[in-house]
Amino acid sequence: MFMDFIRHNKVVAGVLVFLRVYLGYHWIIGGLEKITGGFDASGFLQGAIASAGGEHPAVQGWWAAFLEGVALPNAGFFSFLVMWGELLVxxxxxxGIFTNxxxxxxxxxxxxFLFSGTVSTNGxxxxxxxxxxxxxxxxxxxxLDRWVIPFLKNHNRVKKDKGKKHVLPV
Structure with missing residues (x-):
């Protein structure tokens, strides 16, 4: 019942607009600050890796291993992904385009960010x-999903129909 309510109710859709705009605003601000501020993720990554040690680690060992072995050597790429990812999200x-x-x-x-030991507003x-x-x-x-998603579904349906042989009934 709740699932049907949240997935189909127009009033809920209106409330979700406020959630989307609130979240979107925070993502845009974070992304713009990083883009204009010359963000480099390597310091953050090193701090997260360091937080994996000690008596009460803030970062799990498996995540620190990923950060050390994959993310830190490719810090420039991850910096790019975070900056532009935040802005585009x-x-x-x-x-409201490609919202999901x-x-x-x-x-x-x-x-x-949570796995890396940063709580902040992430929760x-x-x-x-x-x-x-x-x-x-x-x-x-x-x-924009109101128009984009039906257009894409219809476009995909048309592409599928072009590949089928249509046989007229006898």
């Missing part, structure tokens, strides 16, 4: 993003 959420994908990418970044952002993900298409009802 924010824009997509505010415009943007929310999925946003929650992935939030979890990566709240994850909680709000879960509502957007659970709502599915309804989260983008009052956004």
């Amino acid at each position: 924010g824009i997509a959420l505010i415009l 994908f943007a929310a999925l990418m946003g929650i992935t970044m939030n979890f990566a 709240l952002m994850i909680l709000l993003t879960i509502f957007i993900l659970v709502a599915g298409h309804n989260a983008g009802r009052y956004g």
